[in-house]
Amino acid sequence: MIDHITIAVGDLEKSKLFYERAFEPLGYRLSFGKEGVFWAFDVGGSLFEIQHTDDKPPLTRLHVAFRVRSRAEVEAFYRAALEAGAGDNGAPGPRPEYEENYYACFVLDPDGYNIEAMLNEPAPQG
Structure with a gap:
């Protein structure tokens, strides 16, 4: 089973706002994170994470x-x-x-x- 997937994003805050809005109709919500580092969304038993990486x-x-x-x-x-x-x-x-x-x-x-x-x-x- 997939526990979590993390993808790199260019603008962490812009992506956070995007996924919050895009996931809303699916019932997926922001679960936890750390400002300026990463954000994790609960997507029904697994986590979808975004973070800035070089x-x-x-x-x-x-x-x-x-x-x-x-x-x-x-x-x-x-x-x-x-x-x-x-x-x-x-x-x-x-x-x-x-x-x-x-x-x-x-x-x-x-x-x-x-x-x-x-x-x-x-x-x-x-």
Whole structure:
């Protein structure tokens, strides 16, 4: 399942106003964000995010994050993607700077897009 998609925009505030108006008839609303950095819209169980980027790593003009079921799946995706020719853009691991239980990896696909496998659940105990 797609957890979130992030696209680069040239004018963050202009794009925010555009998407607020365009999404209104669909019932999609601004969910959260940070002034001057990014905005996230709830689009029915997934997030559509806009942010300004100058294409400096780790950011790319398009970012897609796939929600998976376990840390093992994050790690398996990472290994399989690298074996398939992806570039490393962030090894599997906790990302507490995003959220407390966020665990993810990032790879660059053959066209240089940032692809993520992630989950946001507490680590299994045991």
